[in-house]
Amino acid sequence: MPRWLEAFPQATVSPAGGIGKKPSVRTLVWLRLDDATSALDQLTALQKSVGAAAVIVLANQPDNEQALVLFSAGVRGYCNAHATAANLRQVANVVQAGGLWIGETLMHRLLASSQAALARIPVAALPSAVAGASGDRLAALTKREQEVAxxxxxxxxxxxxxxxLDITERTVKAHVGAVFQKLKARDRLHLALMVNGQRPA
Amino acid sequence: MPRWLEAFPQATVSPAGGIGKKPSVRTLVWLRLDDATSALDQLTALQKSVGAAAVIVLANQPDNEQALVLFSAGVRGYCNAHATAANLRQVANVVQAGGLWIGETLMHRLLASSQAALARIPVAALPSAVAGASGDRLAALTKREQEVAxxxxxxxxxxxxxxxLDITERTVKAHVGAVFQKLKARDRLHLALMVNGQRPA
DNA sequence: CCCGATACTGTCCTTTGGTCCAATAGCGGT
DNA sequence: ACCGCTATTGGACCAAAGGACAGTATCGGG
Structure with a gap:
């Protein structure tokens, strides 16, 4: 059962940086997708009724393929419906500033498949691009921290x-905490997703 | 010359490295490319010296292919070196907010080639595809269980x-427990790894 | 010699996660 | 009407996770 989400008065927030920028008030419309089936239909219907406003889609179950379709249809943002208020505000800021909001995994795939198309190399042969990015994250950690990560x-x-590692569980917790801080992970599950290259929303 | 920039007010963003609830002051580093030859070398050198800071590349002669390479290397923004101050401020805002800045033409190419690639390649052949592999495992679950999984x-x-899902946390626990049993996952982290196709050792 | 980074350990405490025992209600098939 | 599956929720209980204070020890530079 699809229903719009209009609980967002943040449509007119000022840009994040605080640097004086032209308001150029752009209307934001949030579309919450509860089931993926009729996503495109819902979108086109919404677009008709709101006109030129920038549409941001909140998906309960983010899906890269769906995101691609929706972006091609003119959506200006696509993110997890369950994002925190702070996240959504950030999305609002970016779209407000004339940007698109895309998930990182999707971004990687776009880059990867585009490169593949350009180089005429099968997509499957390009794990290095993505793997490189995830390996880099661990670079900021100490040796021990990398091990626990x-x-x-x-x-x-x-x-x-x-x-x-033949140390106390307490020490492990210390390292874990340090890793969380450095990589800005909120818990071990998010950390795992990050390290494995599947950024959580 | 900067015709590239005309169609500019278009950015792309990803909820990268941790969407901060805190101030999350992100250091920005601007890299100006005078000649395109050693772009990647310059970038890696710069990244070494500045660590985790977000790098924005200013290219004298913007080039889509180069941009692709640089983005894969971790650059957070790519734009014309002759951009106006206002534009650069906008770029700064977006990247500051955790986004990527990509030109519109490049963006279109990414979307187009990605869609083309996806349309041509059978779903089963996708690398770390989301839907394909995970769908099999989730097939044994009820609808609700699949959602929580x-x-x-x-x-x-x-x-x-x-x-x-607009239900009690208690109910969520029930579903979670059922999923664990059916998929033989010992905790949510293992489940996540399974669903994402990275079976835990 | 002091300082910063790294590694390691401790206690107290709160929040989450997960399992056990239930119960109620709808829905479809026999 | 009965049975089985699904979805929902409650309470109690215990283990794991993670933060908030600590502390000690080593090592390589300035």
Missing amino acids: RAIANGSSNKEIARQ | RAIANGSSNKEIARQ
Whole structure:
């Protein structure tokens, strides 16, 4: 059961940086997708009724293919419906500033497949582009932190990591906490998704 | 000359490296490319010295192919070196907010070639595709269970899922438990890895 | 010699996650 | 009417996770 989400008065927030910018008030419309089936129909209907306003889609279950279709149809933003208020405000800022909001995984795929098309190389042969990005994240960590980060990305619990590295579970927690801070991960699951190259929303 | 820039007010953004709830002051580094030859080398050198800062490339002669390469290398923005101050400020805002800045023509190409590539390649052949592999595992679950499984794979907490599906956290736990049993996952992190096609060791 | 980074450990505490015991209600098939 | 599956929720309980304070020790530079 699709229903719009109009609970967003943030349509006219000022740009993030605070640097004086032209208001150039752009109307934002949020479209919440509960089921993926009629996404495009919902969008076109909405576009008819709101005209030139910038449409941002909130998907309960983000899907890259769907996102592609919607962007081609003129959507200005696509993100997880469950994003935090802060996130949505950020999205609003960007779209307000004349931008598109796209998920990082989708972005990677766009880049990858585009490069592949250009180089006439099969898409499957390009794991390096994405893998490189995820490996870089760990570069900011110390040796020990990298070890626990990889262990977490593998699904290990703190206790297991402690046994693996032959240290106390307490110490593991210390490292884990440091990793969270440095990589801005909110919990181990998000960290795992990050390290494995599937950025959580 | 800067005809490139005419069609400019178009940016792309991804919820990258952690959408900050905090001030999240992101350091911006501008890299001006005078000759295109050593672009990648200059970039990697710069990245080494500035660490995790967001790099924005200013190209004297913008080139879509070059932009692709640089974005894959982790650049957060790419625009004409002759852009006006106002434009650059806009770029800064977007990147500051955690986004990528991409020219409109390049954006169109990305979308177009990606769609073309996706249309030609069978779903089963996609690399770390989202729908294909995960769909099989989720097939054994009920509709509701699939929804919570996907949400978990996305990094959502029980409370978040509860809000998403508009049910009690308690009910979410019930579904989560059922999913764990059916898919033989020992916790949500393992489930996420399974659904995303990275089976935990 | 002090300072910063790294590694390691401790306690107290709160929040989440997960499992166990239930119960109620709808819906479709036999 | 009965049965099985699905969805929903409640309470209790315990383990794991993570933050908020700590602390000690080593090592390489300025």
